[in-house]
Amino acid sequence: MGAPGSGKGTQSQRLVERFGIPQISTGDLLRSAVARGTEYGVRAKAAMDAGMLVVDEIVLGIIRERLAERDTERGFILDGFPRNFAQAQALSSLLSTLGKPLDAVVLFEVDYGEIVKRISGRRSCKQCGRVFNIHTAPPGSAPHCDRCDDQPTLVQRADDEEATVRRRLEIYEQQTRPLADYYTAQGLLRTIDANASVDDVTGRLIELLESLPAQRRLRNVS
Numbered sequence: 001m002g003a004p005g006s007g008k009g010t011q012s013q014r015l016v017e018r019f020g021i022p023q024i025s026t027g028d029l030l031r032s033a034v035a036r037g038t039e040y041g042v043r044a045k046a047a048m049d050a051g052m053l054v055v056d057e058i059v060l061g062i063i064r065e066r067l068a069e070r071d072t073e074r075g076f077i078l079d080g081f082p083r084n085f086a087q088a089q090a091l092s093s094l095l096s097t098l099g100k101p102l103d104a105v106v107l108f109e110v111d112y113g114e115i116v117k118r119i120s121g122r123r124s125c126k127q128c129g130r131v132f133n134i135h136t137a138p139p140g141s142a143p144h145c146d147r148c149d150d151q152p153t154l155v156q157r158a159d160d161e162e163a164t165v166r167r168r169l170e171i172y173e174q175q176t177r178p179l180a181d182y183y184t185a186q187g188l189l190r191t192i193d194a195n196a197s198v199d200d201v202t203g204r205l206i207e208l209l210e211s212l213p214a215q216r217r218l219r220n221v222s
Contacts, residue, residue: 001080001179001222002108004168005115007194007201011108012079014202015209022071025079029062030054051164053171056086064094072100078222084175088182104212105183105222106205108194112169120162123154 002008012023030048033041040062044054063081066072082088095101121135125145132145132154144151158164183189190208194201 001105001176001183002194003110003112003115003172003177004165005119006108006110007198008079008108010198011201011205012077015077015205018206019075021075021077023077023079024063024066024072024081026054026059026063026081026083027079029066030059033062049158051159051167051171053083053175056084056090059083059087060090060094063091067094067098067100076100078102081222082179083172085179085182088179102188102222104190104209105179105188106208107180107189107191108201109191110194114195115169116162116165119160119165120156122160123156125152125154127152 009023009025009027012025015021016023030041030044034045034048035041040058044058047054059081067076078091082091092102117135118133121133122131123134123143124131125148127148128145130145130147134143143154145154159168180189180191192201192204192208196204
């Protein structure tokens with residue numbers, strides 16, 4: 001768990017590399033559905049462009065399909081899901097049916113001002129998908145992808161524009177942040193101060209997960 005831009009995706013990828021279990025990102029799954037023009041994708045596009053949460057029916061449908069794939073049998077990392085009480089309750093029911101309960105829920109806490117800077121500074125390449133950030137790029141860097149042969153111009157996604165980011169944070173505060181209490185009551189919540197370098201946050205995350213009881217360690221993490 002964590003606000004948009006708190007580092008969930010980056011840290012999930014590092015867990016994938018270290019422990020060999022898949023990352024399940026609703027954002028990536030939804031963007032893929034949009035790009036492929038699937039039924040879920042068409043319905044999700046308008047909400048994503050406006051910075052709104054996609055309706056639960058669509059998100060849960062995509063998650064259910066993903067959890068049915070074989071690579072999730074050894075465990076999985078849920079990146080940014082669930083995002084509201086209805087999703088949390090539906091997820092609990094789904095995982096109970098599958099016999100794969102959550103082992104931990106990790107909350108990344110980051111200053112909202114820093115988050116606005118992080119996200120609104122993102123630029124991406126339409127060809128290879130690589131993401132850059134104008135705030136961390138070397139001074140004088142050209143606004144072009146240096147990995148593609150024709151060096152296409154980098155673009156800002158509609159859901160990364162500052163006004164949209166602030167709206168996404170409002171929605172997070174109203175609908176997702178309260179899940180901290182929900183998972184605390186279940187004894188699952190762990191909190192990390194993510195106002196730090198990527199490497200420092202990774203170290204804290206690994207230490208936290210390896211401190212879990214053996215029977216709950218590094219299987220299913222949200």
